Amino acid sequence: MQKNINIQNRKARFQYDILDTYTAGIVLTGTEIKSIRMSKASIAESFCEFNERGELFVVNMYIEEYAFGTHYNHKPRSTRKLLLNKKELRSLNKEVKNSGLTIVPLRLFLNERGLAKLTIALAKGKKLHDKRETIKDRDNKRNLDRIKKSY
Numbered sequence: 001m002q003k004n005i006n007i008q009n010r011k012a013r014f015q016y017d018i019l020d021t022y023t024a025g026i027v028l029t030g031t032e033i034k035s036i037r038m039s040k041a042s043i044a045e046s047f048c049e050f051n052e053r054g055e056l057f058v059v060n061m062y063i064e065e066y067a068f069g070t071h072y073n074h075k076p077r078s079t080r081k082l083l084l085n086k087k088e089l090r091s092l093n094k095e096v097k098n099s100g101l102t103i104v105p106l107r108l109f110l111n112e113r114g115l116a117k118l119t120i121a122l123a124k125g126k127k128l129h130d131k132r133e134t135i136k137d138r139d140n141k142r143n144l145d146r147i148k149k150s151y
Helices: 010-015 030-037 086-099 128-150
Strands: 006-008 016-026 047-050 056-059 080-083 102-110 116-125
Touching (some): 010 128, 086 102
Antiparallel strands (some): 006 102, 016 080, 016 116, 056 080
């Protein structure tokens, strides 16, 4: 019936240390959700930020224009509001302002009711030496798996 939509930001786990994750709803128009259901979205270069009223928005998220949309079609890279509890919003806003952490989207998916959800993470940027260490660990794991497979 409905195929499973799971759009991931694979660069985020490499560039950031993930501290905490949240699941947020997204305010979308009709043509945006139709494009997401056809897997025509990308969150690779997107990030989240607060406005002056304390609301959280995802910026630079790409949702391709709906092919059958008329003049009611949406803009592909507009900012979209995220829906979280007030308590979660306040704690995220405090962490971002005080600690200098970043909020990055990790995964865009549809839940069982067909609603679009975004998994966001409170993250700290990695330094260059941390990224090198991650690459080294990944290569070592791949080599060990290769050796185990041969036995």
